[in-house]
């Protein structure tokens with residue numbers, strides 16, 4: 001059995017994951033490459049391309065919520081725990097996928113799956129270290145209009161970093177929906193987000209990553225600016241968080257506009273390169289630590 005290659009598409013809700021998967025599939029088709037599309041978002045409904053494997057065929061989020069009286073997030077976690085107990089649902093169809101294919105996995109946006117409980121890391125281990133030995137790259141999407149709110153952008157960057165550290169596979173960060181900021185942000189300014197320049201946080205203290213709220217102030221979204229205290233201790237805390245991002249200078253973003261075929265091609269070649277580079281670096285380890293206790 002030859003090698004297998006795949007990308008797992010992650011990022012917050014609404015970042016454009018499913019749209020990116022469709023654009024990527026179209027691009028692969030245009031270039032006579034094959035793909036195997038797996039949808040693991042039980043809430044996703046409209047697909048430009050029908051998935052080859054769809055978690056909805058295994059378990060219904062609606063049924064789980066109704067029968068177990070769970071909310072959407074608890075229901076989603078249940079669905080993934082069920083998937084991990086029934087991994088054959090994904091691994092069996094992948095057995096015959098050859099190296100000509102790019103396996104594309106479309107994920108839900110809920111951050112709980114990546115951080116609070118190590119569900120996605122365990123899923124990735126099963127795909128990369130088991131007999132399947134899929135060489136994978138994570139594609140983490142953050143939507144570009146986050147740059148309008150610097151605090152939101154940097155907290156998104158921290159989530160991207162956290163996913164990168166948890167997954168332990170090659171990782172590509174992508175700023176999606178670039179069409180929405182085109183012409184609105186100067187090129188030079190945009191560069192400071194592409195390679196995150198943490199001094200952006202200090203340039204606009206009202207956009208600090210860490211806020212202290214005044215007592216008795218309504219902390220609703222609209223009143224955020226009024227309720228921020230920009231004291232030196234908070235400036236220091238912001239600098240410290242900024243330094244943390246700086247220290248991981250690996251975080252930088254590729255620009256994606258799904259209408260622009262060249263940007264899709266550029267993202268794909270980064271994914272291809274990241275997979276190839278990783279493959280050349282270290283052979284996949286056997287799946288020996290799947291049942292080790294994980295961080296809680």
Ligand SMILES: Nc1nc2c(ncn2[C@@H]2O[C@H](COP(=O)(O)OP(=O)(O)OP(=O)(O)O)[C@@H](O)[C@H]2O)c(=O)[nH]1
Pocket residue numbers: 011012013014015016017018019020041044107108109176177178179180256257258259
């Ligand atoms: N302008 C613009 N809109 C986009 C782009 N990509 C996605 N969208 C829109 O953004 C919304 C969310 O896109 P999805 O692809 O469903 O995002 P998702 O990350 O899969 O969403 P969840 O599955 O809910 O987490 C949809 O209305 C898309 O049409 C883009 O490149 N440009």
